[in-house]
Amino acid sequence: MIDILYVEDEASLALIVADSLEMNGFSVRHCQDGQVALRLFEKQKPDILLIDVMMPVMDGFTLATHIRALDSQVPIIFLTARVQTEDVVKGFHLGANDYVKKPFRIEELVVRIESLVKSSPKMQLSQNLMIGDYVLDSLRQTLSYKGESIKLSYRESELLRSLYENRNQVIPREDIMKTYWSYDKYFSGRSLDVFISRIRKYLNQDPRIKISNIRGIGYMLSVEELL
Structure with a gap:
């Protein structure tokens, strides 16, 4: 999941933007x-920063100067x-x-966020995951098997990546729903079961890969080792 640090002093606007971004599958930390x-950036290392220019205490231009002294590559919007042209x-x-x-x-x-983060050096270094005989390219959101690829949605790609990175561990249903459908009142536990079934279908050509439904708790991905 893309981790955003959002800096905006107008509270009402910040609430709308943060909620909208979370509905689109992003993780958002907001400060005013x-x-x-700057303190949050040093501690949490987000994937991208969204910065208002006119703010109290430290304006956006000054913040960007400090950020660039610490990190030359993290995307800033x-x-x-x-x-005015001179400000741009x-x-x-x-x-x-x-x-x-x-x-x-x-x-x-x-x-704009997705384009910048996907082209950042951090993402370029960690875009491909080998899941059994499959290759998940989280940059391009594709899943490949023996040279043939299918296109995944953003949520499908990120959820599969999370399941694999936490393989052999149960991810609670509530955590999945909060992370990927945080404010979608129409998305239910039954909808999540259907969503997981679709991911299982994508992976069905490699019988070593299993996504288990741990009843009442959540889901766990495992990959059987070759003998």
């Missing part, structure tokens, strides 16, 4: 000023109503990867 954001140029000179002008559509922001 640059000084707090400025979200701001400051649309300054933002890019400080190391921003993108500059989104308020007001914006969540759909546009989601696409």
Whole structure:
């Protein structure tokens, strides 16, 4: 799951944007000023930062300067109503990867986030996972078997990755639903069973791979070792 550090001092806007991003499958940590954001960044190392420019205590441009001194590669997107050319140029000179002008559509922001994170060095280094005879490419969201690939949805790719990275351990149903469908009131436990069944079907050509339903608890992926 993509981990976002979102820095915005306007509380009502922040609530709407954070909720919308979580509904799209992201993990969002929000704070209201640059000084707090800098401490969170040093502690938690997010995959991407969304930064408002005009904030109290420490503005977005100053925060970006500090971030770039610590990390030259983490993607930074400025979200701001400051649309003057000189502000946009300054933002890019400080190391921003993108500059989104308020007001914006969540759909546009989601696409920009996914594009930047997937092309970041961190993701490039860890995009492929061998799951039995399958290859999961979480960057391109594809699952390959003996040269043939299928396209996965973002949630399918991330959930399969999480199951594999926590293989032989049970992931509680509640954790899965909170992580990938956090505020979707229409998504139920029965819907999750159907979703897991679809992932099992994708993996059915390698009999060593098993996704077990631990009744009343959650799901566990295991891969039988070759003898």
